[in-house]
Amino acid sequence: MLEVSTPVKWLLRVIAVGYVFFLVAWPVETIIKTAFSDGVGPLLDVFSEPATVHALLLTLEIAVQAVLINLVFGVTISILLVRYEFPGKRLLSALIDLPMSVSPIVVGLALLLVYNGRDGWFGPTVEEWGLRIIFSGTGMIMATCFVALPLVIREVVPVLQEIGDDQEQAARSLGANFRQTFWRITLPSIRWAVVYGVVLSLARSLGEFGAVKVVSGNVINQTQTATLLVESKYQSFDQPGAYSIAFVLAFISVLCIVVVSLLRPKEGHLK
Template sequence: MASGPTKEMLAELASRPGRDTIVSTFIKAVFIGLSLLFLAALLFAPLVTVFVTALEKGYEMYFESFRDSDTIAAIRLTLITAAIVVPVNTVFGIAAAWAIGKFEFRGKSMLITLIDLPIAVSPVISGLIYVLLFGAQGWFGIWLQEHDISIIYALPGIVLATMFVTFPYVARELIPLMQQLGNDEEEAAITMGAGGLMTFFHVTLPKIRWGLVYGVILCNARAMGEFGAVSVVSGHIRGMTTTMPLHVEILYNEYNFVGAFAVASLLTLLAVVTLIVKTLVEWRTGYTRTK
């Protein structure tokens, strides 16, 4: 633009509280300080503890604990589960948000409520549902045994339970976004002759990408960290059906603090890395786009 302040700058200026509404910089400092204090007590301290305890007996012991075959199996299982669950739930989340955001149909509010269900229900119950369905005494138990299919105490059960617990994350992130963004751009694309797929990939997806990235990250974090539901269906078979959170518990109960905290630190690192990746992607794309 030629000259003068940009529209964004003016909008930002207008959205800030006026000088007179804030009593003094002292109050500002107090508020910032309070927020930091809470963060320190609730977030940083435990984080530090995790790493400190893990490294208590030196780096060697720390890395030694990852050489344990059970630990490696747990890490592998967790990654496999996340690798299956996250894409599936992403597709589901987009489909559900699309349906809710773009169409009017009977039972729409019912669907929204149902999507929220896994958040409301205790994860233990979520796990139990699958045990009741597919367990030896469950509804399909006999049939499954006859056909030699194991779901409970095996990978399918863990994947199912994790999927159930994490499926709201992408959808919850996208539904309000899609409702708010409206259909104008899609409709414009359609009148220009674009088909469904082209409209989705060139118009809708770019529109919702940040919401989607955020939803996927939340979904992934929860999928890797889920304890309750997985605990019920896994059967805690060491090296076979323990995911990282379960393995942490086992090690901890065995008083293997270094091992437990080492795995915990890895879990934490994975979460931190995903957050950093998200921020990086956001920052880089945002940077090139607005300049």
């Protein structure tokens, strides 16, 4: 282990704390200060507006559905990557990290190119089946799923690798099928990784802006989410309203992470 002098330790601590303060704490403090600059009254007035209520409910609905989809596919892909060997495994693992390296705006444009009803690759065919993806809740959920996809997988994969498959093999040798092994052996072992991945995915989904803006159409009381409403209010010089909605979104995300951190066993993922 590298030994460093006390002054260097303090310098590193100051740099780390300063970095977090200027990058995270100060902007968050500004949001809270501006949201409550005129007291609680204006804040309550903002959330009494039908457009705000609809935007918040729509955001929550899309986020929950996206998280549930990513939960199912995230756990499945994690088990596939860790427990099985197959052609294209490395490519799949690389593609999972694609949402972390591609701008959400690009994701939205890609969905628009593929599923646009008029000139998209599959849009006309999909609309012939009675489905509408772009400028609807379906497209917004797809965009949100894409940007939050890696969060569950990257929490679960390391835990699966660490616990190994000895217990699973023992269960199968005693006659347990895949379903019984998953519910009684695998899932209990990765439950905290799954929970933390879900919380991170929820926080990411609540704050999604770029991809959703492209595929939603941003129609008030129809496809306008809370993040899009924040932009709309800010551009219309309603800064207290914009900061109030931003504060609520940030508060929900931080609250979820804090609660999970408090409930999570000190031993870590495995117990």
